[in-house]
Amino acid sequence: MDYAPRPQDKFTFGLWTVGNVGRDPFGEPVRKPKTPVELVHLLAECGAWGVNFHDNDLVPIDATSAERTQIVRDFKNALSTTGLVVPMATTNLFTDPAFRDGAFTSNDAAVRAYAVQKTMRAIDLGVECGAEVYVFWGGREGTESDATKNPAESIKRFREAINFLASYSKSQGYKLRFALEPKPNEPRGDIFLATVGHALAFITTLDDPDMVGVNPEVAHETMAGLNFLHGVAQAWEMNKLFHIDLNDQVIGRYDQDFRFGSSNIKGAFHLVKFLEDVGYNGSKHFDAHAFRTDNDEGVKAFAKGCMRTYLILKEKAARWNADKNIQALVQQVNSIAPGLPAWQGGFSPDKAKLLSNHSFDRAAIGSKGQPYEQLDQLTMEVIMGVR
Ligand code: DIG
Ligand code: MN
Ligand code: MN
Secondary structure: OOOOOOHHHOEEEEHHHHOOOOOEOOEOOOOOOOOHHHHHHHHHHHOOOEEEEEHHHHOOOOOOHHHHHHHHHHHHHHHHHHOOEOOEEEOOOOOOHHHEOEOOOOOOHHHHHHHHHHHHHHHHHHHHOOOOEEEEEOOOOEEOOOOOOOHHHHHHHHHHHHHHHHHHHHHOOOOOEEEEEOOOOOOOOEEOOOOHHHHHHHHOOOOOHHHEEEOOEHHHHHHOOOOHHHHHHHHHHOOOEOOOEEOEOOOOOOOOOEOOOOOOHHHHHHHHHHHHHHOOOOOEEEOOOOOOOOOHHHHHHHHHHHHHHHHHHHHHHHHHHHOHHHHHHHHHHOOOOOOOOOOOOOOOHHHHHHHHHOOOOHHHHHHOOOOHHHHHHHHHHHHOOOO
8 A cells, every 4th residue: 555645535734734834932934935826736746635724824814806816816726727626714713913802702892793704705715715614713712811701601602603604604505514613722721612512512502503513623622631532423423523623732732733643643543443434524634734843845744744644544444443353352342241121222111111120230240351451452553563
């Protein structure tokens, strides 16, 4: 296997990922900025299928309409030349000082209104370029002090904006699906809708919950100390995994947005195995960037490394599924003892009676150990390449 990316892998990158110039809170840029057209060609050279953008990654916030037209024309030409597609778009509601206290949840009603207007225009731009998923990452929606906002009121403001924008999208005849991207903190001290769980609960309160799902990111759930796969699996099980941001992260650090699989290879393996086992067919978006230490060749190595690691882990997942010893253990741990009362598949008074009258040998149940050390060791040996 050559681990070369193919269109059917649906690997995508944001313009801001391979366009990251290496600025950080303690240092100036180290790489020269590239135009969207240059970035499209770079991604095509690396083997990506698609490219995503925030509105202002493509069209500067103060561009004239003539400039916008030219920029979009050049971008679309690059897309048709390279064959790259735009599966997702999103809005930058975090860079401009106007959003320093949030966008949809700002205490300033003018900012809230401007944020909705800006998002309407960004949705138009995204659809114009072919986007089918629209991501909302509320990077500035939060607080440093809880004296400043009533968190319940803030959730109401967030809901009002999402409901309005969902109706706007439908009124325009767009077939967009919205995907909320949670993050616990950074750049705000605390960010609303902090995890996948918060977002899934919030979605149930919207006017059109079916139109809205989640875009979980590895680094963000990891920053919250959570098991990323468990959040993804719950979203999938609820048919809410509309998009996914793949990268990597060391727990307890700032949002590192590392190359996929470069920190927690075991977590990456189980994530790839899950996505492949369930047949996830959405974009595999690498929301990450190259180390600040690297120049342009490093950016390409970063992008190729994300995709190559995914494909290597995909092959290891297939090996795990085909491994006889592993599958025998999986069979064993999921075996069902004979003679149990049949209570599952929906309640009935007879089932309740049967279950309440059944006598369990608690000591025997408690004495049963599981072969998880073996199963985990064999899994590690697949990951380490000796099985
Ligand atoms: C950061 O993790 C966020 C923003 O880059 C963007 O809004 C979103 C899209 O993947 N991820
Ligand atoms: Mn991130
Ligand atoms: Mn992200």
